[in-house]
């Protein structure tokens with residue numbers, strides 16, 4: 614049975630991916646919140662072997678230490694799902710909090726680099742493997758008040774393309790998945806726990822769910838060995854671009 618490592622698995626899209634993959638894969642679930650990882654492990658252990666790793670992708674040393682400490686039966690990694698990432702604040706560049714901007718570069722870009730660099734030696738030995746990077750439509754199109762979130766996701770797009778080129782001789786596939794609006798804790802984090810603002814983001818329209826993205830990830834990683842889905846953009850029916858959203862009664 615193949616082994617998949619998923620970052621940001623303690624909630625949202627990462628958690629939905631773990632649930633979706635449990636019937637066919639062994640899982641290494643990584644996240645910042647050990648209590649949530651434990652709950653998920655208890656749930657999914659009924660179906661498959663699960664190992665938890667507790668780190669924030671921004672903590673370089675911890676990322677390497679934890680991944681290097683994987684037990685022997687979890688060290689042959691077949692699939693890496695780089696899912697961890699967040700938006701912090703939605704503000705004009707001149708007004709945005711510098712710490713928020715740093716958090717997005719540190720987590721969404723540097724975190725993805727750390728995890729990939731830590732996992733790759735475990736994958737490279739096999740001459741096969743698959744990396745799935747969760748990007749965003751914010752990596753395709755810049756929108757007002759989103760400068761640095763968009764910059765971080767543009768970087769994810771570049772990392773996906775660059776990894777696909779560099780990992781070609783190693784037999785490792787790279788898939789970039791760019792979702793539009795997905796209702797998870799994403800907006801709650803972006804709006805700093807303001808439930809009203811978070812809810813407003815999806816008013817009058819039906820956003821994607823974390824499960825929709827999990828289905829897409831499952832599809833991408835269960836293709837025949839010779840098939841490499843390079844880039845998938847997934848939108849809700851009611852969204853055509855960052856600013857073209859069809860809302861009822863608007």
Ligand code: 8X3
Pocket residue numbers: 748749750751792793794795855
């Ligand atoms: C999340 C999608 O539209 O909020 O990555 O940038 S959006």
